[in-house]
Amino acid sequence: MSTIKITVTRYNPETSSEPFTQSYTIPYKEDMVVLDALNYIKNHVDGTLTHRWSCRMGVCGSCGMMVNGDAKLTCATFLRDYYPGEVQVDPLAHFPVIRDLVIDMSDFMDKLLEIKPWIIRSEEKPLEEGEYLQSPDELNLYKQFSMCINCMICYSACPVYGHDQSFLGPAAIALAHRYNMDSRDEGQDQRAEIIGSHEGIWECTFVGECTRVCPEHVDPAAAIQRSKVQLTKEYFLSWMWPWGN
Amino acid sequence: MNPQKSPPEDLLYRPHMSFWWWLQKRNYFLFMVRELSAVFVGLFALISLVGVYRLSQGEDTYQLYLNALQTPSAQVLFVVILLFSLYHTLTWIHLTPMIMVVRIGSKTVPPILVLIASYLAWIVISLILFYLLLVN
Numbered sequence: 001m002s003t004i005k006i007t008v009t010r011y012n013p014e015t016s017s018e019p020f021t022q023s024y025t026i027p028y029k030e031d032m033v034v035l036d037a038l039n040y041i042k043n044h045v046d047g048t049l050t051h052r053w054s055c056r057m058g059v060c061g062s063c064g065m066m067v068n069g070d071a072k073l074t075c076a077t078f079l080r081d082y083y084p085g086e087v088q089v090d091p092l093a094h095f096p097v098i099r100d101l102v103i104d105m106s107d108f109m110d111k112l113l114e115i116k117p118w119i120i121r122s123e124e125k126p127l128e129e130g131e132y133l134q135s136p137d138e139l140n141l142y143k144q145f146s147m148c149i150n151c152m153i154c155y156s157a158c159p160v161y162g163h164d165q166s167f168l169g170p171a172a173i174a175l176a177h178r179y180n181m182d183s184r185d186e187g188q189d190q191r192a193e194i195i196g197s198h199e200g201i202w203e204c205t206f207v208g209e210c211t212r213v214c215p216e217h218v219d220p221a222a223a224i225q226r227s228k229v230q231l232t233k234e235y236f237l238s239w240m241w242p243w244g245n
Numbered sequence: 246m247n248p249q250k251s252p253p254e255d256l257l258y259r260p261h262m263s264f265w266w267w268l269q270k271r272n273y274f275l276f277m278v279r280e281l282s283a284v285f286v287g288l289f290a291l292i293s294l295v296g297v298y299r300l301s302q303g304e305d306t307y308q309l310y311l312n313a314l315q316t317p318s319a320q321v322l323f324v325v326i327l328l329f330s331l332y333h334t335l336t337w338i339h340l341t342p343m344i345m346v347v348r349i350g351s352k353t354v355p356p357i358l359v360l361i362a363s364y365l366a367w368i369v370i371s372l373i374l375f376y377l378l379l380v381n
């Protein structure tokens with residue numbers, strides 16, 4: 001029977017203040033993903049291993065981890081791409097670790113709320129007037145940015161966030177851009193205060209790795225740069241055209 | 246809004262980013278090269294400004310400046326500046342379609358056309374500058 005060596009970063013604050021690694025040799029099958037390997041270890045080898053997962057099909061965004069140094073959804077990362085080599089699994093980079101492979105996502109969740117990821121209307125129209133209509137062209141302006149599954153892989157790949165956790169970060173800004181580009185939304189000014197702040201888009205140095213690693217092919221780097229262009233344009237327009245349009 | 250609750254700070258392990266993070270991935274390294282290339286673009290602008298200043302001081306001073314640019318070390322520096330400037334220009338031109346969404350009416354212009362237009366603008370402006378500085 002073929003086997004593969006999986007090395008996992010462990011951290012237990014009750015026994016040690018520093019993480020350590022532990023290796024497991026487990027049966028290998030060609031159709032196994034990294035998450036299958038972790039579940040095998042958890043169920044058959046070492047029940048103390050702690051990791052986060054849910055849907056196992058690339059939808060929930062729970063199982064993001066570092067696989068051989070790259071931020072990946074472990075449910076969509078096949079062992080065969082590394083076999084017969086070893087696989088090293090670490091918690092998502094740049095986030096505080098709670099235990100083993102489980103990171104503390106509260107900073108990200110707070111940032112998501114900050115950008116008000118919902119449709120804001122200056123005045124809601126009465127229900128009897130029907131829904132807010134939108135053309136396919138208008139939908140296409142923001143659709144790809146709405147595909148984010150909040151897996152935080154882009155944060156793990158972002159050296160700016162790695163250096164400074166006050167940075168709003170790729171996914172939150174991409175989501176803000178998604179709502180700003182939505183023809184039904186009127187909340188751009190409210191979001192501009194957040195994304196235009198020092199911790200917002202101007203922190204981004206356009207490394208672009210967030211876009212490359214996104215498992216859902218969202219383009220956060222584009223969202224951030226387009227927001228920079230948009231806010232700069234609005235700043236100069238407000239200066240040249242102070243009475244508004 | 247309810248801020249998310251973190252576990253107590255003393256139970257968390259906070260990882261630190263290595264100083265050598267930019268050597269850990271090819272894309273990080275290329276990003277750093279792109280950032281570094283701006284230094285060489287700036288250096289060229291500075292050398293050109295010194296040239297304008299020397300010109301304002303008279304023909305002899307300007308000739309000394311031109312002679313200094315002809316030395317082998319200056320020639321090597323200009324080759325390095327040219328290579329970094331080309332890298333800077335090409336990387337930013339290739340990022341332009343990602344940044345600029347051009348809309349005509351309700352339709353979005355395909356990114357490849359934005360890229361081609363950027364290349365054309367670069368070539369045309371370069372030819373005009375080449376004509377003004379070297380031919381004229």
